[in-house]
Amino acid sequence: MAPLEPYEKIYVNPSFLKTPHGEIRCETCHNGNPRDPDWQTAHTNIVKDPTFPEADKSCGECHEDIAATAASSLHYTLAPFSSIIKKRANKKDEEVFNKVCLAKDKHCNACHSSCGQCHVSRPDYAKGGFLAGHLFQKKPCMDTTCSSCHGGRVYGEFTGLNDGYPADVHYEKEEMTCMDCHTGKEMHADATGVSSRFDLPERPECEKCHPNVLSEKPETRSHSIHREKVACQVCHAVANKNCFGCHVGTDKKGLTFYKSGETKMLFKIGLNPDKTKKKPYNYVVLRHPPADPGLFDFYVKNGLTDFDKLPTWKLDTPHSIQRITPQNKTCNNCHGNAALFLQEKDVTGWERKANAKVIVPAGKIPKPVSNH
Amino acid sequence: MKKVKVLVFGSFILSSLFLMSLTPIVSFARTTTSDSECINCHTNLKKLIRLSWEIEKIRPKPAESAETSGEG
Numbered sequence: 001m002a003p004l005e006p007y008e009k010i011y012v013n014p015s016f017l018k019t020p021h022g023e024i025r026c027e028t029c030h031n032g033n034p035r036d037p038d039w040q041t042a043h044t045n046i047v048k049d050p051t052f053p054e055a056d057k058s059c060g061e062c063h064e065d066i067a068a069t070a071a072s073s074l075h076y077t078l079a080p081f082s083s084i085i086k087k088r089a090n091k092k093d094e095e096v097f098n099k100v101c102l103a104k105d106k107h108c109n110a111c112h113s114s115c116g117q118c119h120v121s122r123p124d125y126a127k128g129g130f131l132a133g134h135l136f137q138k139k140p141c142m143d144t145t146c147s148s149c150h151g152g153r154v155y156g157e158f159t160g161l162n163d164g165y166p167a168d169v170h171y172e173k174e175e176m177t178c179m180d181c182h183t184g185k186e187m188h189a190d191a192t193g194v195s196s197r198f199d200l201p202e203r204p205e206c207e208k209c210h211p212n213v214l215s216e217k218p219e220t221r222s223h224s225i226h227r228e229k230v231a232c233q234v235c236h237a238v239a240n241k242n243c244f245g246c247h248v249g250t251d252k253k254g255l256t257f258y259k260s261g262e263t264k265m266l267f268k269i270g271l272n273p274d275k276t277k278k279k280p281y282n283y284v285v286l287r288h289p290p291a292d293p294g295l296f297d298f299y300v301k302n303g304l305t306d307f308d309k310l311p312t313w314k315l316d317t318p319h320s321i322q323r324i325t326p327q328n329k330t331c332n333n334c335h336g337n338a339a340l341f342l343q344e345k346d347v348t349g350w351e352r353k354a355n356a357k358v359i360v361p362a363g364k365i366p367k368p369v370s371n372h
Numbered sequence: 373m374k375k376v377k378v379l380v381f382g383s384f385i386l387s388s389l390f391l392m393s394l395t396p397i398v399s400f401a402r403t404t405t406s407d408s409e410c411i412n413c414h415t416n417l418k419k420l421i422r423l424s425w426e427i428e429k430i431r432p433k434p435a436e437s438a439e440t441s442g443e444g
Contacts, residue, residue: 006424006433012414026410034408039423042409134414152443243443251437260442 001147004122004129013133021136029058049124052076052114059115067115069190074197075113083195088293090305099300107248107256111149118187123148142178150178153241153287158319162265165238168321198279198315205278206232222328231272233285235328237318239265246290249298260290267327270313270342270358286342286358287316293350308354313342336368 016022027034029050036042050058055076060067070076085108089100111125118140122129126148131137140146147155158178160167170176181204189202197203207214213232218224226235245261270286272279293307327334334340341360344352352359413419 006427007417007420010414011417011420012411014415017411017415026408030410032410034410037409039409039413246442249439251439253435253437255435255437257437257439258442258444259439260444263443 009129016134049116051116070188072190072192074191078112081108088304088307100303103296103299146178154319228280231281231284236321238320239267240287240318242266242288243290245292268342273357286313311355311358331369335366
């Protein structure tokens with residue numbers, strides 16, 4: 001996504017002034033002095049994003065219900081990041097633990113969002129700038145808003161940017177956007193105590209649009225056989241992007257940096273480590289995120305001593321859905337095809353313990369179907 | 373015929389008076405807009421382009437670390 005020119009970032013379209021938000025005086029939300037002709041002094045104490053960290057005092061004035069929960073939503077707080085890093089952190093040494101938390105805040109929390117950074121401007125992580133001359137966007141454009149932060153993996157999969165891999169059928173054939181599944185209800189949902197985005201009750205569910213698939217009498221035989229045994233993506237997703245290794249730090253100029261390792265397009269099926277009523281499946285699709293025990297080594301050695309408390313191959317819902325995929329063309333494209341399943345040989349030594357619950361042992365790889 | 377003429381003339385006078393009564397409201401809105409330096413500046417593309425050159429001289433664009441590598 002091309003960055004905006006500096007003037008484009010701050011140009012207010014005059015039509016904005018005719019909208020309900022445009023009727024509010026600038027200084028009510030942004031502070032500053034509207035009568036000062038000197039731009040430098042006029043911007044004293046200016047508030048660039050009035051919607052963070054106090055959404056209730058800006059948006060909440062009129063949108064009380066939404067602001068109340070949006071301020072504790074996944075995008076606003078990135079709460080699962082904290083809970084995952086805390087689980088992996090060295091909690092025995094308080095000094096080390098505090099350094100891990102500082103590094104997390106400096107690097108991981110940089111890509112949170114706010115009401116304004118979805119509905120008015122691009123997120124700070126993408127260097128900001130108005131989406132449409134300060135006109136509020138009820139449904140932001142996925143190409144400028146969602147892709148700002150999700151451009152590395154999900155957006156590319158969904159829109160077919162990975163060479164040799166098709167775009168998601170929902171995008172390609174139905175011209176759906178992120179917001180067609182990830183509704184405002186989900187975006188603004190309270191995520192207090194949620195340790196994974198998959199635990200959010202408001203998350204998208206395939207059966208909302210495809211109710212027959214999980215019904216008692218599905219139309220297709222394969223759905224009646226596999227119903228509730230495998231996640232939808234196991235049959236209907238193609239490869240996802242996996243990242244291996246990430247280290248963060250600060251350079252001599254004080255600028256933060258990251259160094260991430262190689263990326264690979266892979267398709268790996270694993271055991272479901274966390275079966276619930278909503279996710280009863282035996283098999284799920286996995287992805288290797290840019291997780292590394294040396295992530296914060298620049299700031300503190302041995303900061304993530306409990307790294308193996310969580311798998312490094314994580315539950316994933318690839319956004320590369322197809323009706324026909326290489327693994328579902330015939331029964332035996334999957335049954336007996338060990339290469340599709342995450343095995344012990346696929347993980348490096350230090351990851352074996354961490355991934356014990358998701359690695360598929362030889363005995364659990366479905367056997368070939370003989371009469372096919 | 374005379375009655376029609378009076379009616380037309382009367383309607384013209386009344387609608388003119390009505391339109392005149394709206395004029396102060398329009399000018400009030402304009403005054404409010406021009407009162408705000410924020411609006412005067414942020415809705416003027418030419419001014420913003422000139423200012424962005426000025427700002428860049430004082431505050432260069434925040435650089436990105438040359439040490440960053442790989443996909444984010």
